[in-house]
Amino acid sequence: MRLSGAEIVIESLIQEGVTSIFGYPGAAITDIYDTLDKSPIRHYLVRHEQGAVHMADGYARTSGKVGVCLVTSGPGATNTVTGIASAYMDSIPIVVFTGQVPTPLIGNDAFQEVDIVGITRPCTKHNYLVKAVEDLAGIIKEAFYLARSGRPGPILIDLPKDILHNKTEFKYPKKIEMRNYRPTYSAHPKQIEKATAQILKAKRPVIYAGGGVITSHSSSELKTLAESLTIPVTTTLMGLGAFPGRHPLWLGMLGMHGTYWANMSVAHCDLLIAVGARFDDRVTGKVDLFAPEARIIHIDIDPTSIRKNVSVDIPIVGDCKDALTKLNQLVQKPGKQEWRKIRQPWLEQIKEWKETHPLNYEQGKDEIKPQYVVEKIYELTKGKAIIATEVGQNQMWAAQYYHFDQPNSFITSGGLGVMGYGFPAAIGAQVACPDRIVFDIAGDGSIQMNIQEMATVVANQLPVKIAILNNGYLGMVRQFQELFYEKRYAQTFLKGNPDFVKIAEAYGATGLRAKHPEEVGPVIEKALSIKGPVIIDFVVSPEECVSPMVPSGKAMTEMLLV
Amino acid sequence: MENNQDQKHTISALVDNEPGVLSRVTGLFSGRGFNIESLCVAETMDPLVSRITLVTRGNDQIIEQITKQLNKLINVIKVIDFTNTEFVEREMALIKVRAEAQTRAEILRIVDIFRCKVVDVSPQFYTIEVTGNEGKIKAILDLLGPLGIKEIARTGAIAMARSKKEGSLKREKSVILQETFGGGKK
Ligand SMILES: Cc1ncc(C[n+]2csc(CCOP(=O)(O)OP(=O)(O)O)c2C)c(N)n1
Numbered sequence: 100m101r102l103s104g105a106e107i108v109i110e111s112l113i114q115e116g117v118t119s120i121f122g123y124p125g126a127a128i129t130d131i132y133d134t135l136d137k138s139p140i141r142h143y144l145v146r147h148e149q150g151a152v153h154m155a156d157g158y159a160r161t162s163g164k165v166g167v168c169l170v171t172s173g174p175g176a177t178n179t180v181t182g183i184a185s186a187y188m189d190s191i192p193i194v195v196f197t198g199q200v201p202t203p204l205i206g207n208d209a210f211q212e213v214d215i216v217g218i219t220r221p222c223t224k225h226n227y228l229v230k231a232v233e234d235l236a237g238i239i240k241e242a243f244y245l246a247r248s249g250r251p252g253p254i255l256i257d258l259p260k261d262i263l264h265n266k267t268e269f270k271y272p273k274k275i276e277m278r279n280y281r282p283t284y285s286a287h288p289k290q291i292e293k294a295t296a297q298i299l300k301a302k303r304p305v306i307y308a309g310g311g312v313i314t315s316h317s318s319s320e321l322k323t324l325a326e327s328l329t330i331p332v333t334t335t336l337m338g339l340g341a342f343p344g345r346h347p348l349w350l351g352m353l354g355m356h357g358t359y360w361a362n363m364s365v366a367h368c369d370l371l372i373a374v375g376a377r378f379d380d381r382v383t384g385k386v387d388l389f390a391p392e393a394r395i396i397h398i399d400i401d402p403t404s405i406r407k408n409v410s411v412d413i414p415i416v417g418d419c420k421d422a423l424t425k426l427n428q429l430v431q432k433p434g435k436q437e438w439r440k441i442r443q444p445w446l447e448q449i450k451e452w453k454e455t456h457p458l459n460y461e462q463g464k465d466e467i468k469p470q471y472v473v474e475k476i477y478e479l480t481k482g483k484a485i486i487a488t489e490v491g492q493n494q495m496w497a498a499q500y501y502h503f504d505q506p507n508s509f510i511t512s513g514g515l516g517v518m519g520y521g522f523p524a525a526i527g528a529q530v531a532c533p534d535r536i537v538f539d540i541a542g543d544g545s546i547q548m549n550i551q552e553m554a555t556v557v558a559n560q561l562p563v564k565i566a567i568l569n570n571g572y573l574g575m576v577r578q579f580q581e582l583f584y585e586k587r588y589a590q591t592f593l594k595g596n597p598d599f600v601k602i603a604e605a606y607g608a609t610g611l612r613a614k615h616p617e618e619v620g621p622v623i624e625k626a627l628s629i630k631g632p633v634i635i636d637f638v639v640s641p642e643e644c645v646s647p648m649v650p651s652g653k654a655m656t657e658m659l660l661v
Numbered sequence: 662m663e664n665n666q667d668q669k670h671t672i673s674a675l676v677d678n679e680p681g682v683l684s685r686v687t688g689l690f691s692g693r694g695f696n697i698e699s700l701c702v703a704e705t706m707d708p709l710v711s712r713i714t715l716v717t718r719g720n721d722q723i724i725e726q727i728t729k730q731l732n733k734l735i736n737v738i739k740v741i742d743f744t745n746t747e748f749v750e751r752e753m754a755l756i757k758v759r760a761e762a763q764t765r766a767e768i769l770r771i772v773d774i775f776r777c778k779v780v781d782v783s784p785q786f787y788t789i790e791v792t793g794n795e796g797k798i799k800a801i802l803d804l805l806g807p808l809g810i811k812e813i814a815r816t817g818a819i820a821m822a823r824s825k826k827e828g829s830l831k832r833e834k835s836v837i838l839q840e841t842f843g844g845g846k847k
Binding site for chain 1: 677681684685688689692722725726729730732733735736737738
């Protein structure tokens with residue numbers, strides 16, 4: 100079958116099982132749009148290309164499939180960079196197609212030309228400039244494979260306009276051979292043995308799990324390990340949901356805004372079992388003082404993650420699922436032991452930390468506390484919603500007070516920390532999971548970074564709920580200023596904020612507002628009863644702080660309880 | 662993470678011979694704050710494969726990151742760190758030196774001792790081609806210096822393992838990782 104490049108793109112997407120894509124047209128890719136509109140693939144027209152990439156990201160996180168977006172050359176391509184960088188940091192599988200000027204014009208500063216392959220080289224897992232239509236199908240096949248295999252990540256394919264015109268015989272490759280790329284899935288048995296010996300010996304072990312557990316679908320293996328040896332579990336921001344948020348062994352999140360008892364447990368453990376996490380600075384604080392008494396086992400599929408920030412006693416390169424499964428087999432070998440009893444002193448100690456410094460806030464009569472809003476959302480959605488967040492305090496409160504029970508339910512820009520991520524990511528999640536309740540927990544600053552996507556939800560009647568924790572400030576930065584800059588609130592007061600209820604209404608959605616604590620529950624219930632998209636403007640205490648907080652560069656035990 | 666402060670390493674990477682690959686490699690160095698002291702790139706016997714030889718400096722942990730990050734690039738086929746192995750290393754320099762009547766004999770004597778070649782002669786200058794390891798090149802530069810060097814062009818180092826072959830390209834690149842980390846592979 101002879102097809103044009105544009106037809107090959109669409110046919111290949113169909114072959115890859117793609118059913119939804121997010122994009123924005125332009126001259127360079129009109130050929131693809133012309134073909135796309137006749138295809139069974141559903142296209143979501145966004146209002147800004149950054150939105151398209153975050154949607155593809157949110158879609159990927161909740162569907163387990165590769166997210167796809169399509170944009171034009173030049174400005175269309177540059178608008179995707181933030182989204183790509185975020186997906187790269189969080190290891191999210193997406194494929195981004197960008198238009199490009201025709202091959203003879205490349206390098207001539209042609210109209211809407213930009214070297215997007217050069218620009219995105221450091222923030223993609225890999226990228227391609229297609230130079231001949233004959234290569235196209237193979238490249239797409241490779242791109243999808245690379246995006247989802249090994250440590251997943253974003254792939255970009257740059258498509259010159261003439262390639263989309265040119266025709267060739269189309270045959271979608273059945274398999275690919277990449278001699279340069281073979282991720283290590285299988286954990287080495289020797290390393291597993293060594294790890295087992297340490298685990299059986301440890302008196303005060305802690306499991307520290309990250310996004311890798313979610314990516315590799317190994318939360319049940321993680322739970323088995325924790326339960327069978329009675330090992331308490333903490334996770335990173337990206338790992339929330341990998342372990343049930345109401346489990347007796349659950350310590351809560353660790354790190355800069357982690358719980359007191361999670362950080363204390365890590366600081367005093369004698370064995371830290373890191374699974375699919377990368378020891379980033381928000382988790383370790385001052386590296387020399389991180390888990391100072393512990394031997395460290397580190398399981399990760401990406402060898403570069405190992406020994407990047409901290410030295411490790413037992414490195415295990417491999418898929419978390421494979422490594423955990425093997426560990427679970429080996430740790431059972433010596434027969435049943437009274438782990439509960441053996442762990443008693445350690446669990447007692449943790450309990451004491453927890454009781455002396457719980458997560459708390461006081462919901463008074465007048466002002467709404469943002470934490471209360473999150474807890475109410477948790478309660479009224481029975482913990483079953485998909486929660487996307489923006490960045491800042493809203494993100495941390497969502498992490499602390501929505502007790503995530505299942506993986507793939509918490510969607511946040513963890514590595515890059517992109518304000519404006521949550522709303523489009525929630526849209527992607529809603530497309531992937533039409534039957535689930537999807538909330539974006541937002542700040543009044545962040546929501547304005549991609550608020551134009553209101554048009555996308557309204558046009559497609561996607562029932563995303565946006566809960567704005569409206570404190571009138573760039574709250575997280577204000578908190579820094581309160582604590583470290585003697586309350587000099589330089590440029591963090593958001594003068595000129597719009598009326599978010601009217602914004603919702605102007606787009607044809609529903610806008611609700613709560614100003615008093617007793618309105619919080621009812622307004623959430625009302626939002627849940629509405630079929631379409633809703634913005635809820637929660638007017639919250641302006642100067643509430645996220646607590647605890649470890650100042651950057653300090654040891655994790657130096658928590659401020661603000 | 663301490664030890665072996667800033668040892669010099671000669672690293673060779675076999676890569677796809679495609680546009681943009683060198684930029685991925687150098688971008689990795691600049692983006693992560695690693696330094697490249699010298700760099701050589703050329704096609705290998707297989708026209709689809711190029712060899713990049715680069716010299717860098719760092720402690721064990723940095724070199725480990727460099728080799729792992731190189732391995733992670735999709736276009737990198739194999740990475741070898743020659744340090745602490747048996748290998749031959751050569752660089753080449755072209756040295757244009759002032760050749761006065763009184764100094765010509767001296768220059769030719771040096772050329773002879775170092776077994777290098779005069780590749781161009783003009784009324785006032787000799788251009789000398791020298792190959793060898795870094796030490797040899799430094800030595801000849803030290804000797805020629807006082808006679809008046811006008812210009813130098815140097816290549817970076819290229820290197821090859823002694824006797825034993827590096828193994829076929831088909832050996833997957835995680836072999837090295839397996840040895841250090843037990844990153845197993847079926
Ligand atoms: C695109 C982008 N710009 C700037 C920042 C820096 N930043 C981090 S948190 C924050 C404040 C966020 O304010 P808001 O969205 O109102 O949320 P709050 O902290 O009040 O919940 C800022 C400016 C960022 N993370 N992303």
